[in-house]
Amino acid sequence: MSVSINIENVIKKYDRTIIIPNLSLKIENGELFTLLGPSGCGKTTLLRMIAGFTSIEGGVIKFDDKVINHIPAHKRNIGMVFQNYAIFPHMTVKQNIEYGLKLRKIPKDEMSRKVDEILKLVKMESFKDRLPERLSGGQQQRVALARAIVIHPSVLLMDEPLSNLDAKLRIEMRSAIRDIQKEIGITTVYVTHDQEEALAISDRIAVIKDGIIQQVGKPKDIYTRPSNVFVSTFVGSSNLLWGIVKIDNGIKRLLFDDGFSIQMNKLSDEVKDNQRVIVSIRPEEFSVKDSGIKVKIKTSTFFGRYINYQIIPIESKIVNNQHYLEFTQDLGHVHEFFNEGDVIYLFPNPEKINVFTEDGEKNLIRDVKKNG
Amino acid sequence: MDKGKLKFDFWTIITILIASLFTVFLIYPLFSLFASSFKDPLTGAFTFNNFIRFFSKKYYYQGLINSFLVTTSVTILAILIGSSIAYIMNTYKIKGKNFLEILIIISMLSPPFIGAYSWILLCGRNGIITRFFLNYLGIKLPPIYGFVGIVLVLTLRLYTFIYLYVSGALKKIDVSLIEAAESLGSSPSKKVFTIVFPLILPTLLAGGLLVFMNALGDFGTPMLIGEGFIVMPVLIYSEFVSEVGGEANFAAALSTIMVLITLLLFIGQKYIINKKSFTMNSLRSMQPKEFKGLIGVFSYIFIYLVVFLSIIPHITVIYTSLLNTRGQIFTNEFSIKSYKLVFQKLGQAITNTYLYGFLAIVIIVFLGMFIAYISTRKRNILTSVIDTISMIPYIIPGSVLGIMLLLAFNKKPLILSGTSIIMIIAFVIRRLPYTLRSSAAILYQISESMEEASISLGCSPVKTFFKITAVMMLPGVFSGAILSWITVINELSASVILYTANTRTMSVSIYSEVIRASYGTAAALSTILTLTTIISLLIFFKLSGKKEISM
Ligand SMILES: Nc1ncnc2c1ncn2[C@@H]1O[C@H](COP(=O)(O)OP(=O)(O)OP(=O)(O)O)[C@@H](O)[C@H]1O
Ligand SMILES: [Mg+2]
Numbered sequence: 012m013s014v015s016i017n018i019e020n021v022i023k024k025y026d027r028t029i030i031i032p033n034l035s036l037k038i039e040n041g042e043l044f045t046l047l048g049p050s051g052c053g054k055t056t057l058l059r060m061i062a063g064f065t066s067i068e069g070g071v072i073k074f075d076d077k078v079i080n081h082i083p084a085h086k087r088n089i090g091m092v093f094q095n096y097a098i099f100p101h102m103t104v105k106q107n108i109e110y111g112l113k114l115r116k117i118p119k120d121e122m123s124r125k126v127d128e129i130l131k132l133v134k135m136e137s138f139k140d141r142l143p144e145r146l147s148g149g150q151q152q153r154v155a156l157a158r159a160i161v162i163h164p165s166v167l168l169m170d171e172p173l174s175n176l177d178a179k180l181r182i183e184m185r186s187a188i189r190d191i192q193k194e195i196g197i198t199t200v201y202v203t204h205d206q207e208e209a210l211a212i213s214d215r216i217a218v219i220k221d222g223i224i225q226q227v228g229k230p231k232d233i234y235t236r237p238s239n240v241f242v243s244t245f246v247g248s249s250n251l252l253w254g255i256v257k258i259d260n261g262i263k264r265l266l267f268d269d270g271f272s273i274q275m276n277k278l279s280d281e282v283k284d285n286q287r288v289i290v291s292i293r294p295e296e297f298s299v300k301d302s303g304i305k306v307k308i309k310t311s312t313f314f315g316r317y318i319n320y321q322i323i324p325i326e327s328k329i330v331n332n333q334h335y336l337e338f339t340q341d342l343g344h345v346h347e348f349f350n351e352g353d354v355i356y357l358f359p360n361p362e363k364i365n366v367f368t369e370d371g372e373k374n375l376i377r378d379v380k381k382n383g
Numbered sequence: 384m385d386k387g388k389l390k391f392d393f394w395t396i397i398t399i400l401i402a403s404l405f406t407v408f409l410i411y412p413l414f415s416l417f418a419s420s421f422k423d424p425l426t427g428a429f430t431f432n433n434f435i436r437f438f439s440k441k442y443y444y445q446g447l448i449n450s451f452l453v454t455t456s457v458t459i460l461a462i463l464i465g466s467s468i469a470y471i472m473n474t475y476k477i478k479g480k481n482f483l484e485i486l487i488i489i490s491m492l493s494p495p496f497i498g499a500y501s502w503i504l505l506c507g508r509n510g511i512i513t514r515f516f517l518n519y520l521g522i523k524l525p526p527i528y529g530f531v532g533i534v535l536v537l538t539l540r541l542y543t544f545i546y547l548y549v550s551g552a553l554k555k556i557d558v559s560l561i562e563a564a565e566s567l568g569s570s571p572s573k574k575v576f577t578i579v580f581p582l583i584l585p586t587l588l589a590g591g592l593l594v595f596m597n598a599l600g601d602f603g604t605p606m607l608i609g610e611g612f613i614v615m616p617v618l619i620y621s622e623f624v625s626e627v628g629g630e631a632n633f634a635a636a637l638s639t640i641m642v643l644i645t646l647l648l649f650i651g652q653k654y655i656i657n658k659k660s661f662t663m664n665s666l667r668s669m670q671p672k673e674f675k676g677l678i679g680v681f682s683y684i685f686i687y688l689v690v691f692l693s694i695i696p697h698i699t700v701i702y703t704s705l706l707n708t709r710g711q712i713f714t715n716e717f718s719i720k721s722y723k724l725v726f727q728k729l730g731q732a733i734t735n736t737y738l739y740g741f742l743a744i745v746i747i748v749f750l751g752m753f754i755a756y757i758s759t760r761k762r763n764i765l766t767s768v769i770d771t772i773s774m775i776p777y778i779i780p781g782s783v784l785g786i787m788l789l790l791a792f793n794k795k796p797l798i799l800s801g802t803s804i805i806m807i808i809a810f811v812i813r814r815l816p817y818t819l820r821s822s823a824a825i826l827y828q829i830s831e832s833m834e835e836a837s838i839s840l841g842c843s844p845v846k847t848f849f850k851i852t853a854v855m856m857l858p859g860v861f862s863g864a865i866l867s868w869i870t871v872i873n874e875l876s877a878s879v880i881l882y883t884a885n886t887r888t889m890s891v892s893i894y895s896e897v898i899r900a901s902y903g904t905a906a907a908l909s910t911i912l913t914l915t916t917i918i919s920l921l922i923f924f925k926l927s928g929k930k931e932i933s934m
Binding site: 062063064083084085086087088089090091093094095097099100101102110111114115142143144158159162168 | 557559560562563564565566567568569570571573574577578581582584659661662663666
């Protein structure tokens with residue numbers, strides 16, 4: 012049976028370096044939960060702690076209410092899909108899939124029924140007797156998935172299972188994984204550093220940086236209401252501008268350096284008059300109006316469905332290391348296109364944009380959840 | 384067009400040249416051997432009598448049975464010992480691992496007859512240990528001669544091959560395979576049997592065959608320590624050497640039988656390996672873990688004991704070479720008398736060894752590179768045939784090769800018997816495969832686009848071979864050549880048949896000194912040979928920056 016995973020105050024150290032200082036997380040039964048973060052942030056480490064391949068230096072990990080810290084990997088009843096698939100090269104597709112079933116002493120007829128079922132599920136029926144050497148990357152991936160889920164594990168763990176595939180296959184396999192996961196309803200922890208993949212596949216996502224969870228939430232919440240500047244720039248891209256909060260008769264406005272200001276009803280009550288803030292605007296949250304932030308077009312790139320402009324604000328200041336801002340125009344809905352050197356006014360959508368404290372650590376929009 | 388033609392010409396010439404060399408020095412002698420085994424010694428007529436004689440006299444066919452007994456025992460023991468040590472050393476952190484590995488490599492590369500003769504010095508009738516047990520403890524040790532001694536000496540040397548092979552295979556297993564097995568519910572012992580063992584099985588078979596062939600073909604060990612326990616190479620040698628001429632045909636028949644057996648084994652192994660083959664490439668190999676508990680203690684004792692036992696011969700020869708001798712007996716004071724004697728009497732053996740070894744290795748390197756190149760890059764019928772023929776040395780035991788060459792070249796048109804040339808030819812044929820294999824292996828890793836890039840930049844194909852390909856091949860060639868070199872200077876079983884007073888090498892001299900019971904000079908020569916081996920190895924490690932040797 013599928014279980015929930017409770018991670019409580021978990022610590023990971025290699026010798027003296029602390030990789031995960033103190034991490035707590037609850038993964039619900041049956042959901043597809045993604046660990047997302049830049050390279051080296053500790054995603055694989057956390058996953059392998061759940062699997063039992065890496066020791067836990069502090070805290071507990073529970074499957075439902077059962078502490079599993081000291082249960083060896085082979086008794087945890089997990090299914091794991093490895094980045095390099097780890098298909099046993101000396102066994103055929105069928106033998107690979109049977110491997111876990113045999114260890115569980117499943118009777119012969121039931122075993123072959125299960126194997127056939129799962130092969131059908133991953134669309135690999137016709138490859139049953141092949142040796143893995145003669146399978147393509149995507150096919151090996153399916154075998155790895157089938158082998159992991161055929162044993163009906165309590166949880167399914169996947170470490171960047173798609174990173175060895177080409178772009179097109181990645182998208183195909185991503186929906187295959189999602190469909191299969193939903194069909195069998197198994198708790199799944201999925202590791203990736205590809206934010207687009209994470210958004211597309213997950214029920215919920217945990218964004219991790221340096222072993223610390225930055226935000227947990229549904230893909231849409233994470234994208235639209237990131238909890239801090241790191242999340243807003245790591246998941247999707249965001250333009251960061253300096254701004255100042257102005258409160259006048261209870262009406263909150265956001266003032267940019269060039270004098271342009273917009274009314275911001277969504278700002279939380281903790282903001283103060285004249286507070287310096289970071290404004291985070293996604294490229295698609297701008298529209299071209301008669302008034303707005305005054306910018307000059309640096310370059311424009313045509314992508315087919317949309318046009319991407321690199322722009323330089325004329326007076327407003329960009330936060331630290333961004334060299335230019337980005338603005339996209341959806342080709343289906345606009346009529347006017349711009350050329351390099353044009354000066355235009357961009358109007359940010361106050362319903363959509365996010366505002367962070369000066370240190371970038373906290374979202375000042377009302378009701379943003381760090382832990383959703 | 385012009386350049387294309389030049390390339391065709393150069394490699395065609397090389398191919399034809401190599402094909403002719405193989406025909407003259409390998410195929411023709413092999414057929415001379417077969418032909419002479421069917422010849423009546425007196426009349427020269429065609430006959431099966433030589434074979435009938437072998438299978439009808441117990442004294443003879445017992446040699447074959449003995450050979451099988453020894454070889455099978457050695458192979459099984461070597462596999463058990465070698466693979467357990469490899470498994471332990473690769474899964475657990477062992478203190479002194481680098482040091483142990485160097486000792487293992489040294490004992491692998493030194494000639495087995497030094498082992499035999501050291502064990503005689505230690506546990507023989509008059510041996511140090513035997514006397515110690517008898518005089519101080521009143522215990523009479525079982526004799527070391529015969530079956531036990533041969534198996535002991537050969538096992539202690541040949542497990543090292545298995546160790547190296549299996550270590551290499553274990554390093555190629557990606558940990559994710561093992562973790563996958565664990566994640567599917569496999570217990571630690573199960574995963575060894577269901578994953579690790581099947582994955583190293585092809586390697587184990589290849590290593591097992593190598594051990595088997597080595598044990599089967601070894602002449603020095605059973606000759607020195609076997610006494611009444613006669614095995615095939617000893618039989619062949621004594622039939623061929625003792626009663627000159629008359630028994631050559633019978634010896635040829637014995638040789639033919641041996642070649643047939645090794646050929647069968649070789650083909651059988653190829654067949655099994657082809658059926659079981661799969662490639663592994665490891666991203667993350669296994670990380671050695673800390674040892675815990677009693678098992679750890681036993682493993683340590685086991686490993687250190689085996690390695691110590693296998694290095695004992697070297698310690699013994701070096702130590703005894705520095706002792707004074709009175710007649711056949713070592714006395715208790717130190718002296719360099721043995722070395723003085725060696726340089727007076729046997730100086731030529733030393734220069735011969737280095738000279739022949741050097742010449743042989745130059746030829747081996749060129750042949751190895753060229754054959755590797757034509758058989759990987761210039762595939763056609765002729766090069767495939769050459770590729771196959773270059774496997775033959777694997778299945779020909781040293782003494783058989785010696786007899787082959789003598790039978791072929793002791794008469795016109797090409798009389799080579801008794802010359803240094805025939806010695807060098809034997810060395811080249813026996814030890815070419817090491818260099819050839821490693822050259823071919825590295826060629827597979829060098830992308831052909833390197834050569835194409837060079838040619839596209841205006842360098843002719845032949846020039847490209849020497850300027851680009853050959854240079855890039857060097858590390859691989861080098862690691863094979865070091866094996867060839869070390870095994871050339873230690874070669875005994877073919878040389879002992881081919882040598883004359885003027886062409887004797889160190890190995891041959893050690894052997895004959897031991898036979899004459901002048902243990903002092905034998906020890907001194909063995910020490911020189913062992914030190915040469917060790918120094919060659921150290922230079923190799925230094926230059927290649929590696930700490931291992933690839934087989
Ligand atoms: N065996 C180890 N010993 C020491 N440090 C380690 C070890 N394994 C991982 N680390 C360190 O732990 C940190 C987290 O590694 P981890 O593999 O979990 O990263 P990741 O988030 O999976 O990154 P990627 O996206 O690149 O796979 C890294 O800084 C890494 O260097
Ligand atoms: Mg990772």
